[in-house]
Amino acid sequence: MNRLSGVGELPSTCDLAIVGAGPAGLAAAAAAAERGLEVLLLDENPAPGGQIYRGLADSPAARRELLGKDYQRGDALLSGVQASRISWLPGASVWMASSDLEIGVSKDAVSHIFSARHILLATGALERPFPIPGWTLPGVMTAGAAQGLLKSSGLVPEGRFVLAGTGPLLWLLAYQLIAAKAPPLAILDTTLPTMRAGVMAALPSFLGSPYLLKGLRLMRKVRSEMRVIGGVSELRAVGEGRLRGVAYRTRSGQAETIDVDGLFLHQGVAPNINMANAAGCDMRWDEVQLCWKPVTDDWGRSSVPGISVAGDGAGISGAEAAACLGRLCGLDAATRLGRITETEREKLAAPTRDLLSRYARGRRFLDLMFQPPATFRRADAETIVCRCEEVTGGQIAQTVADMGAIGPNQLKSYLRCGMGPCQGRLCGLTVTEMIAVARGVPPAEVGHYRLRFPIKPVTLAEIASLPHDEGDVRAVVRE
């Protein structure tokens, strides 16, 4: 890869611009570059790999070992792009990817706009909001944050801390922290009983999943090394200005408190759709994964011509499937730009499609098994939902009931909900579901925030410094 040092080195145009250098972005870049496309890879992080392979290229041997084989599997993706003529701009914040295929990107306080013939959004996932009382206290973080610190800096939590919530990542993190000799005091498990309708029906397909044995082995190891408290409800982070403890109710109804200075929350991941949403890509509500995802076809094409979406940003499917989807998008871009025929595309894609169906097997079981309980997907009256603007569950419920707000966009007007710097990333799903419940309609009918560029904060000075022509000046200057 050709590493660019600043936006000044960006071309004015390219064949394929990829936003995100995780598994989907890397696999797409390799596939497209191999077919002769000029590929530009833009990523916010200092090194490629996304969250899943964060820090992999520079990871010391001992850390690679404790993070496990699935982490090391990213080596193949990283080496797949090493030799190719991909231009890569790390530390770059993409703030626009428009429907007329223009990209706005900022690095080191300088912005640049260029046009692409095709755009792939590989923006990955973010952790589902977990709006419990006290979740804004310093000391409360996500499980992904703890794992990211371990991957990129070899930092592990110290002192008294617990993990809480549900989902595969919580167990994986516990396992890795055991290996790092920094185990949590306990896992407060909020997973609903496995033996419930729907979940067991999806089990047979999971029996053929590559994740089955791995998952069982991992959970057994974790259970043998630490306290796992099941059936947890009424989870609360407690403290004044700083986390001091975690309170919860056990399965039998007993109220308990543990003194902690660290609490790592997790209840699954959801697609990071801000860029696709602002680009105008059609979205649909996924009833099983309980999140929005862009509508895409078999090749990852969105409803906006020239914009594709791959990886977890298109729907949660895991790192291996993300790489498969990325490769399909890379091949498809080569077809769309006339480098290979549709027949060649089909032929090249066949082995990838086989692999993809292997990793898709049993996904539904995982999604249902670890579906976060409804009580943790909504906030009670006093609990903050929108962390940036400090809007509570009670304010949202009241605004829907008394003011007749029908969707998230009205809440912006009434409450500034979702209008802070995170632009709804940490409240959007909660808000949609809470409005749906209050109105008695499905989330699909409520919709998501209408997002607009710039989707990352850019200073006015940066925008003003962009090259402009006479028409631009006439549009804003009064004669």
Next chain:
Amino acid sequence: MFRRLPDARSGLVSLTIDGAACVGRRGDSVAALLLETGHAACRKSAVSGEPRGPYCMMGVCFECLVEIDGVANRQACLVQIAEGMKVTTGTGRREVTP
């Protein structure tokens, strides 16, 4: 609240946090160093003034905003530490002065 595993081998970088000299490892983000040096909180909420600290460590939550080399509201989890860098925590809502 975080400690370093003995596996770290990257070089050292000297900088200041709120004027106090501090040493981190090359490749660390500002937010990682804040957590290692016990800064669970790094700013005040612009609404209530309550303390906030790094939450997601992946650029989506905007809780770790700090001032870096005189530029306010930088995402500490996305900026790598550099020699001589000046990090200022604890800022909150901007005051408008006439």
